[in-house]
Amino acid sequence: MPRKAALILSIGIMLMSAYGIYAATAWPWKAALFPLAIGIPLFCLAAVEALWAYFGREGAEEGAMELQITPPGRSTWIAAGWMLAFFAAVVLLGFPIAVPLFVLLYLKLQGGERWTLSIVITVAVAAIFYGLFDAMLHLPFPSGLLLDWLGLA
Amino acid sequence: MIEALIQGLFLVLQWKALGFMMLGVLLGFWVGLLPGLGGATTLALMLPFVYTMQPVEAFAFLLGMHSVVATTGDITSVLFGVPGEASSAATILDGYAMAKKGEAGRALGAALMSSLVGAIVGAAALALAIPVVRPLVLTFGSPELFMLAIVGLAFIASLSSNGGRGMLRGFLAGALGLFFATVGQDPQAGVARYTFDLLYLWQGLDLVPVLVGIFAIPEIIDLAGRGTSIAGSMPKEKLSAGALEGVKDTFRHFWLTIRCSLIGTFIGILPGLGGSVAQWMAYGHATQSARTAEERKGFGQGDVRGVLGPGAANNSKEGGSLVPTIAFGVPGSTAMAILLGGFVLLGLVPGPDMLTKHLPLTFSMVWTIVIANIVTVLACFLFLNHLARLTTVRGSILIPLILVLVFIGSYTSNSSYGDLVVTLFFGAMGYLMVLAGWPRAPFVLGLVLGKIAENYLYISIARYEAAWLTRPVVLALIAIAVVVIIYPLYQARRRAVHA
Numbered sequence: 001m002p003r004k005a006a007l008i009l010s011i012g013i014m015l016m017s018a019y020g021i022y023a024a025t026a027w028p029w030k031a032a033l034f035p036l037a038i039g040i041p042l043f044c045l046a047a048v049e050a051l052w053a054y055f056g057r058e059g060a061e062e063g064a065m066e067l068q069i070t071p072p073g074r075s076t077w078i079a080a081g082w083m084l085a086f087f088a089a090v091v092l093l094g095f096p097i098a099v100p101l102f103v104l105l106y107l108k109l110q111g112g113e114r115w116t117l118s119i120v121i122t123v124a125v126a127a128i129f130y131g132l133f134d135a136m137l138h139l140p141f142p143s144g145l146l147l148d149w150l151g152l153a
Numbered sequence: 154m155i156e157a158l159i160q161g162l163f164l165v166l167q168w169k170a171l172g173f174m175m176l177g178v179l180l181g182f183w184v185g186l187l188p189g190l191g192g193a194t195t196l197a198l199m200l201p202f203v204y205t206m207q208p209v210e211a212f213a214f215l216l217g218m219h220s221v222v223a224t225t226g227d228i229t230s231v232l233f234g235v236p237g238e239a240s241s242a243a244t245i246l247d248g249y250a251m252a253k254k255g256e257a258g259r260a261l262g263a264a265l266m267s268s269l270v271g272a273i274v275g276a277a278a279l280a281l282a283i284p285v286v287r288p289l290v291l292t293f294g295s296p297e298l299f300m301l302a303i304v305g306l307a308f309i310a311s312l313s314s315n316g317g318r319g320m321l322r323g324f325l326a327g328a329l330g331l332f333f334a335t336v337g338q339d340p341q342a343g344v345a346r347y348t349f350d351l352l353y354l355w356q357g358l359d360l361v362p363v364l365v366g367i368f369a370i371p372e373i374i375d376l377a378g379r380g381t382s383i384a385g386s387m388p389k390e391k392l393s394a395g396a397l398e399g400v401k402d403t404f405r406h407f408w409l410t411i412r413c414s415l416i417g418t419f420i421g422i423l424p425g426l427g428g429s430v431a432q433w434m435a436y437g438h439a440t441q442s443a444r445t446a447e448e449r450k451g452f453g454q455g456d457v458r459g460v461l462g463p464g465a466a467n468n469s470k471e472g473g474s475l476v477p478t479i480a481f482g483v484p485g486s487t488a489m490a491i492l493l494g495g496f497v498l499l500g501l502v503p504g505p506d507m508l509t510k511h512l513p514l515t516f517s518m519v520w521t522i523v524i525a526n527i528v529t530v531l532a533c534f535l536f537l538n539h540l541a542r543l544t545t546v547r548g549s550i551l552i553p554l555i556l557v558l559v560f561i562g563s564y565t566s567n568s569s570y571g572d573l574v575v576t577l578f579f580g581a582m583g584y585l586m587v588l589a590g591w592p593r594a595p596f597v598l599g600l601v602l603g604k605i606a607e608n609y610l611y612i613s614i615a616r617y618e619a620a621w622l623t624r625p626v627v628l629a630l631i632a633i634a635v636v637v638i639i640y641p642l643y644q645a646r647r648r649a650v651h652a
Binding site: 039 | 318322325328329331332335339341342343344346370371373374379380549553554556557560561564565568570574577580581582585587590591603606614
C-alpha cells in the first residue's frame with residue numbers, strides 16, 4: 001500500500017505541476033517567476049519519486065518521521081463516508097441542525113452507543129454549539145441550502 | 154533600567170491591571186483550545202474594548218490573552234491530533250504519537266513546561282534585546298530573509314526523513330507546499346493564479362483549514378480503523394503519572410529547550426516569518442539533536458524532544474516579535490500588527506519613546522508575558538490528569554466530537570463552505586502522505602513560507618538583480634543550506650560503508 005499511495009501522490013503531483021507550468025507560461029514574468037521556479041523542480045522530483053515507487057525496493061530505513069497508521073480497509077471508507085455525509089448535511093441543513101444530527105446518528109448507528117448516552121452527548125454538544133459559537137461569539141452560521149430552497153430558513 | 158524593570162512589575166501587579174490580565178488569560182485559554190479561533194482574530198475582536206482602559210491595563214489584557222493562546226493550543230494538538238492554533242501544529246507529530254502510546258500526561262507536561270520556559274526566554278530576550286537588536290534587524294534585507302526561508306525548508310526537508318529517498322520525499326513535500334502557496338492573486342502583477350474563477354481562492358489557501366485537514370483527518374481515519382480509544386489499551390495509571398515526567402523531560406533536555414526558545418525568539422524578531430515558521434524550525438533543530446539514525450527514527454513516533462522544541466519556540470516567539478513592534482513600530486506578524494493598532498488607540502507611539510519615557514510600560518509587557526504564562530501553566534497542571542484521561546474515551550464517542558470541532562474550526566476561519574472542501578481535500582492528501590511515508594512537516598513549512606519567500610525573492614531580484622546572491626549573509630546562509638542537505642547524506646553513506 002505505501003507503494004500505491006506514493007504512486008498516486010507522485011503522479012497526481014506530476015499532472016498538477018505540469019498544468020501549473022503550462023498555465024504560468026501565459027502570465028507576465030512577475031507573476032510566473034515563482035510558480036515556474038517551484039513547478040519545474042516539483043515536476044522533476046515527483047517524476048523521480050514515481051519511478052522509484054514503481055521500480056524501486058521499499059527500504060526500511062527510508063520511512064518518514066511520521067505516525068504509524070493502520071492499513072486502509074473497510075473502516076477507512078466508512079470513516080470517509082461519514083465525513084462526506086457530515087459535509088453534505090452542513091451544506092444542505094446548516095451547522096445548527098447538522099451538528100446535533102450528525103453526533104446522534106454517528107453515536108447510535110456507527111458507535112452502537114446506548115440511547116441515553118447518545119442523547120446526553122448530543123444535547124451537550126448542541127448546548128455548547130449554541131452557547132459558545134452562537135450566543136457568545138456571534139459567529140455567522142448560515143442555514144442550509146435545502147432550508148433556503150424550501151423557504152424554511 | 155533595573156528601576157524601570159521593578160516599576161513595570163508593580164504596574165502589572167496593580168489590582169485593575171492584574172484583573173484585566175486574568176480576564177485575558179481566561180479568554181486566551183479557550184481560544185487556544187478551540188481550533189480555528191486564532192489568537193490574532195481574538196485580539197482584533199477585543200481591541201475595541203481597550204478604549205476606556207489605561208495603557209498598562211490594556212496591554213495586560215491583550216498580551217495576557219495573546220501570550221497563552223500558543224500554550225493551550227498545544228493541549229488540543231497532543232490530545233486529539235487537531236492543531237488548536239496554526240502555531241501549534243508541529244506539536245502533533247510527536248505529542249499525539251505519545252498520546253497514542255498512553256503518554257498523554259507526559260506529553261502535556263512537557264509541552265506546558267517547555268512553553269513556560271519558552272515564554273520566559275522570549276520575555277527575557279525582549280527585555281535585553283531592545284538596545285542591541287536594531288543593527289541585527291537592519292542587517293537582514295529581503296535577500297537574507299528569502300535565504301533564511303530556504304534554509305528553514307532545507308532543514309525540515311532533510312531532517313524529517315531518513316536516507317536518500319527520505320530526503321527526496323522531504324524536498325518533494327516542501328516544494329509541494331511552496332507550489333500550493335502560489336494559489337491566489339499574486340502580489341506583484343495582480344494575476345489570479347490557479348483560482349479556476351473561484352472567488353474563494355483569490356486570497357490564497359488559508360492556513361487553518363489546510364492544517365486542520367492535513368493533520369486531523371488522517372488521525373480520525375486511523376482512530377476509526379483501530380476501533381479503540383486514542384491511547385488504545387494502555388493502563389490508566391500510566392496516563393496520569395507522566396505529567397511530572399514531562400516536566401522533568403524539559404529539564405533533562407534543558408539546553409535543547411533553551412536553544413529552541415532562542416530560535417523562536419530570533420524568528421519572532423525577524424519581520425514577516427511568524428510563529429508558524431518558528432515551531433517547524435525548532436522541530437527541525439530538535440530532530441537534529443538526535444545523535445544516531447536509530448535515535449532519529451524515534452521522531453514522529455513519540456519522542457518527547459519533538460514536543461519540547463515546538464512547545465518552547467511557539468511561546469518564545471511572542472517576546473521576540475514584540476521587539477520590532479515596540480522598538481521600531483514594525484510588526485513581525487498579524488497579531489503584532491493588531492497590537493500596534495492598540496498602541497494607536499491608546500495614543501502611544503512605538504519607537505524611541507517606548508524605550509525612554511515609557512520604559513516601565515514596556516517592561517510591564519515583559520512581566521505580563523511571564524505572569525500570564527505561569528498562571529496558565531499552573532492552571533493547566535491542576536486539570537492535566539483529567540485532560541490526559543480524555544485519551545481513554547472510546548473512539549466511537551470521540552470521533553463525532555473531534556469531527557464537529559474540525560468542521561467548525563475550519564469553517565470559522567473564513568465562514569465559507571470552501572474551507573470545508575479545502576479541509577477534506579488536504580485531509581485526503583495528508584492520509585495518502587502518511588500512508589506513503591512522506592513527511593507532512595516540510596509541506597506545511599513550504600505552504601507557510603511560500604508567499605513570504607516569493608515576495609522576498611521578487612524584491613531581491615528587482616532591487617539587486619543577480620548581485621543579491623553575493624551578499625555576505627546570503628552566502629553564509631547558502632553554505633548552511635548546502636551543509637544541511639549534504640551532511641545527512643554523508644552520514645548515511647558513512648554508516649553504509651561501516652556496516
